[in-house]
Amino acid sequence: MKKLSFINTLIYIINSLMAACLLFSYLLPYVSPKSFPAFAILSLLVPILIVINLVFVVYWLINLKKQFLLSTLILLLGWFIIPNIYKFSEKDTSEKNDLKVMSYNVRMFNYWNWIDDKNILENINNFLKKESPDILLFQEYFNQKGINFNYKYKYLKPSKLNSNFGLAIYSKFPIINKGSFDFNNTSNNIIFADILRNKDTIRIYNIHLQSLGLNTDKDNFGQENSEKLIARLQEGFKKQAEQTTVFLEHEKKWNGKKIVAGDFNNTSYSWVYNQISEDKKDAFIEAGSGFGKSFNYWFPMRIDFILSDENAEITQFTSFTEKNSDHFSIQAKINW
Template sequence: MKKLNLFDKFVFFLNSILATTLLLSYILPYIEPERSAFVSVLSLTVPFLIIVNILFLIYWLLRIKKQLLLSLIVLLIGFNHMASLYKFSASKQVEDKDNIAIMNYNVRLFNVFNWLPNKNITAEITAFIKERNPDIISMQEYRQDSDLSLKDYYKFEVLSGNKVKNGQAIFSKFPIINKGSIEFPNTDNNAIFVDVVRAEDTIRIYNVHLQSLKIDASTDPLKNETSENLFKRVGNTFRLQQMQADLFLEHKAASPYKVIICGDFNNTAYSYVYNTIKGDDLKDAFVEAGNGFGRSFDFKFFPVRIDFIMVDESFIVNSFKTFDVKLSDHFPIISRVKVK
């Protein structure tokens, strides 16, 4: 520090705080929101903390200062967190006749309240789906709409609400032999499932939509709400998500079939609910085969990935892609998987 000028000393002070915060964030996926909702809220800032520490590293590298070791060591300790934010390797693309193409898409009610100026959202989403031709489609914030014409699919939907009935839907090109819903108390969010038959395999597909944070992606979260109230509200949401994840996992544990999980978790890959749902027996398709940031939510401040496709050990993940299609506040994701 003796050889640093006053400005560099200030930069290193900020660097120390943010590097320490990132280091502490590595334990967040193991802290139940019920125990400390405030601490769990910090999981939302992990992408920001990683990016800022990379910038500090670059700053000290250009200055040829040993202070670069602080952020470098912290980033290396959390290398798995880095992999969840950004995949440096090329995306995996394995073409196989036995691939099953799975799409997850939060369609935001097909723009029924005109959040986007585009008046042809439903038709464009339909055209996008037909072009990509997935075998399975998992939709959140779905509503019945006569313009959504997917005649080649079997469908299961669970809707609620008064003004606009909405909920979750699963479309499948494979016959559906069983279906059901896992109800979450005191909310319109839920998880649904279908059992489909594909060749000699029966596969259970889950569509999980956890409690929403209700943060507008296009505005500053603090603009109309104090930071104290925001933390309190988000903390309460995380407690609900924990309860919903527990209900889902109880149902999943009884599944007799191979399992694919799709959904909008309304939380990041650094959260308790992600860590709990993924566990040790599931594979995150983005981590297995994606590249880049993989952001799935159109948040203007930093890349956020809250939509997921996971598979159990019965599957090989052969590809994953996020599509920069601005027809919702979420981006569609598609993975191709193969039964081993």
């Protein structure tokens, strides 16, 4: 510190604070939001903290200062502890007999005209005909005229709060069992369907955890002040934790092949992701590339996931870029 100028000293203090926040965030997967809901808010900021610390590393290297070691060591530690924010190589070993699974939060097919495009439903129709996934999971599905996805089997589950809004599972294979979690006092939900593919029964979970109610197009995410924003986030994270606990109890009763996918409304650095992904393979980590961005925001946010049981092989993962919703669709090819 003696060789640093006054400005560099201030920069290093800020660097130290950001490095400490990043280091602290490594505990996020192990702390339930039910215990410390305010701490869970940090899970949304981990990608930003990583980028900030990378900037500090570059700054100190350009200035030939040993202070670059602080953020470098913490970033290296994170490389081994937390899921990758970026994948450099893409895996593609897909074969014809792979199961092609897509998850898509369609934001009610733009029913309230959030996007200035009257052809969103038609665009999605054309996109799905082109990709033709075997299993198609919708979050924020809205039952309306014009929907014709041409699947023989489907399970549509409306929310208790809205008879047209909810979750959907479309399948090219017979659905032999299905069910809904029917959470109280929320439009969010989890549904499942057991599909029969050849002689295999595969359980498909479609998850839409508690929404945080953030409006990314407005200042302070649409809240009057930061106190209300923090209160909303804390309440949302607590509900997510409760919903996750219910899901885990239900999942324990199934010992067969399974796929767990959907909109978790939280990142891969969170407690809910850590709990749900335990003993599973994350399709992005196994076969993806880039950021795997699934939410249309200015920094890369991955809050939609496709997970499989450990016995499966993920042969391909794609995060699409079509802007027909505030989410991007994701797709994986899976084989057992």
